Amino acid sequence: MTFLPINLNVTGRPVTVVGGGRVARRKCLSLLEAGARVTVIAPRLDAQLLELANDGLICLAQRPYADGDLAGSVLVYAATDDPAVNRAVAAEAHDRGIPVDVIDAPERGSFISPAVLRRGDLVIAVSTGGGVPGFAARVRDDIAGTIGQEYAEALLILGAIREKLLTASKNAAYNKNILHDLSAAPLPEMVRSRNFEELDRTLARIAGPDCTLENLGFGRKDSP
Ligand SMILES: C[C@@]1(CC(=O)O)c2cc3[nH]c(cc4nc(cc5[nH]c(cc(n2)[C@H]1CCC(=O)O)[C@@](C)(CC(=O)O)[C@@H]5CCC(=O)O)C(CC(=O)O)=C4CCC(=O)O)c(CCC(=O)O)c3CC(=O)O
Numbered sequence: 089m090t091f092l093p094i095n096l097n098v099t100g101r102p103v104t105v106v107g108g109g110r111v112a113r114r115k116c117l118s119l120l121e122a123g124a125r126v127t128v129i130a131p132r133l134d135a136q137l138l139e140l141a142n143d144g145l146i147c148l149a150q151r152p153y154a155d156g157d158l159a160g161s162v163l164v165y166a167a168t169d170d171p172a173v174n175r176a177v178a179a180e181a182h183d184r185g186i187p188v189d190v191i192d193a194p195e196r197g198s199f200i201s202p203a204v205l206r207r208g209d210l211v212i213a214v215s216t217g218g219g220v221p222g223f224a225a226r227v228r229d230d231i232a233g234t235i236g237q238e239y240a241e242a243l244l245i246l247g248a249i250r251e252k253l254l255t256a257s258k259n260a261a262y263n264k265n266i267l268h269d270l271s272a273a274p275l276p277e278m279v280r281s282r283n284f285e286e287l288d289r290t291l292a293r294i295a296g297p298d299c300t301l302e303n304l305g306f307g308r309k310d311s312p
């Protein structure tokens with residue numbers, strides 16, 4: 089199937105996960121990373137989910153799903169091991185117009201979850217259109233071998249320069265050229281080899297002499 093990849097803002101929004109097993113736990117951890125307010129409904133709960141509830145990080149309803157449970161949610165996961173229950177959850181979500189991930193029957197849902205690699209604010213999401221999820225995870229792991237933490241640091245530097253350019257100059261075409269050249273420059277490689285002199289020279293050459301790490305607020309030159 090062909091899906092539309094998007095990035096959803098769920099910060100502080102209520103999301104319901106029906107089911108409390110291994111798969112539900114994986115979905116809950118991604119939701120918490122994205123700042124959602126998570127409620128889990130399930131009679132039997134994974135140990136880590138119980139711990140998260142004890143720590144006040146998720147809400148629990150330790151009982152079977154009942155029609156009406158999805159009221160007020162902005163997103164739903166039908167994540168039980170009972171296909172009939174998952175189908176009922178999907179039906180209620182569709183009735184209410186809430187997007188739902190049906191973990192045992194992707195064609196019945198409105199979205200599916202990709203395998204995700206995070207490097208700071210850089211997010212790489214891999215999907216096989218529901219075809220072979222384990223392969224999505226393998227491709228994500230392959231990418232993890234080449235895209236390391238240095239990309240998160242390079243992104244922080246680029247973000248600071250972009251903010252500076254946008255406040256300093258309203259000339260969008262000029263900024264676009266600079267940001268294009270900076271994005272193409274080997275900044276992650278320089279961060280990886282901790283070559284901050286070369287990094288400073290590159291920033292100054294492309295973005296102007298006052299664009300040094302120190303001036304951008306990174307304090308010590310060796311710690312972006
Ligand atoms: C459609 C989708 C819906 C959704 O869950 O959103 C879905 C559906 C199904 N998964 C199944 C099986 C497995 N899924 C995994 C793992 C992951 N599954 C994830 C996503 C998705 N799985 C969505 C499509 C993503 C895409 O586009 O490729 C990942 C990427 C992300 C995540 O879960 O957050 C996560 C990587 C975790 C990580 O980060 O490493 C493993 C491996 C493991 O568990 O270790 C297995 C066992 C091996 C195998 O079968 O391949 C089954 C058969 C169940 C059965 O046997 O009955 C179905 C149902 C069906 O295919 O019909």
Ligand SMILES: NC(=O)C1=CN([C@@H]2O[C@H](COP(=O)(O)OP(=O)(O)OC[C@H]3O[C@@H](n4cnc5c(N)ncnc54)[C@H](O)[C@@H]3O)[C@@H](O)[C@H]2O)C=CC1
Nearest residue numbers: 107108109110111112130131132152153168169173191192
């Ligand atoms: N999408 C994915 O990534 C994957 C999906 N699957 C599918 O997901 C299903 C679940 O897998 P696991 O989480 O490993 O199972 P699990 O056995 O660890 O957990 C099942 C959960 O469903 C809950 N449940 C059962 N009936 C319920 C009801 N009426 N209301 C609310 N909760 C209910 C149970 O209490 C339990 O918490 C599998 O049967 C399989 O079809 C399996 C592997 C990966």
